[in-house]
Amino acid sequence: MARAVPPAEPLPEELPRVLLWRWRRNPLRRRADLAQAWIATGLFLAVLAGIPTAMFLAGDTAYHHYDRTARHQTATRHTLPAVLVRDAPRHPEPGSYEAEKARYPVTVRFTDPHGRSRTARAYVRPSLPAGSIVRVWVDAGGEITDAPLTAEQVRNHSMGWALVAALTVPLIGATAYGYANHRLERHNLAQWDKAWARTAPHWTISP
Structure with missing residues (x-):
């Protein structure tokens, strides 16, 4: 009679260790891995702080622009x-x-x-x-x-630009992270090439 296969170990407890492996000291962690972790954290915090700031600046600038436009239209139409x-x-x-x-x-x-x-x-x-x-x-x-812009249209246009700013900030953050990650990967590959150039002669078998 075949023996029953024991149930697999639950994974949820290991997930935090896997996701945060760049922060833990281990022999395989490179300086580039730690740099990538810091860059990701910094960009994440920058995006969190940048979204409300960008929304306020974009919305306020748009509101004043459309408010001036509405006043000019009302005076000239x-x-x-x-x-x-x-x-x-x-x-x-x-x-x-x-x-x-x-x-x-x-x-x-x-x-x-x-x-x-x-x-x-x-x-x-x-x-x-x-x-x-x-x-x-x-x-x-x-x-x-x-017809001249109404107060409701001025508010709607301002809110629209604030929403565009809110969506743009994470996009910029993701683009910056992708660029930094690409540069770090190229650095890692270059380091691997140098390490292999030093190690390869010891693995080469002379005829």
Whole structure:
């Protein structure tokens, strides 16, 4: 009768020793291994500290930029009445939520702030008949443009840049670690080549 195979030893207790082997003194540990451990620790701490700092700096800079842009747009853009030259296209699903949000480009006629009659393309609600009056935003030069940024849009743009900064910091840290690891591996290979050049003659059998 075959003997039962004893169960394998549990591994979880050994995992910390395996993961932290570069920190433990042992005959196989090289200076490059300890350097790699210090580099990994330093970069990890730098990333932890850098994420909130980068988020604050990026978000604050973006907020001031978009806030100035919104103020400038509010001061230089105005709404004017415009008349549809032709009917706006019909939405394929009238009365739906998509129809409420949909806007179609239609030629409109309006008088710019300088008193000149102009025609341009503006986005309007579907199914508006020709002759309907809509409000359009125009810039200082009389060109149709977008509405000024709202406070909510300024916040959203700022939060977006803060999120980009938060994602960029770990990427930079990972790139720096990969570069350092590559350099250390090349150093190790060079050291192995030198060691083998000294050891190889003792292993060579003369004919």
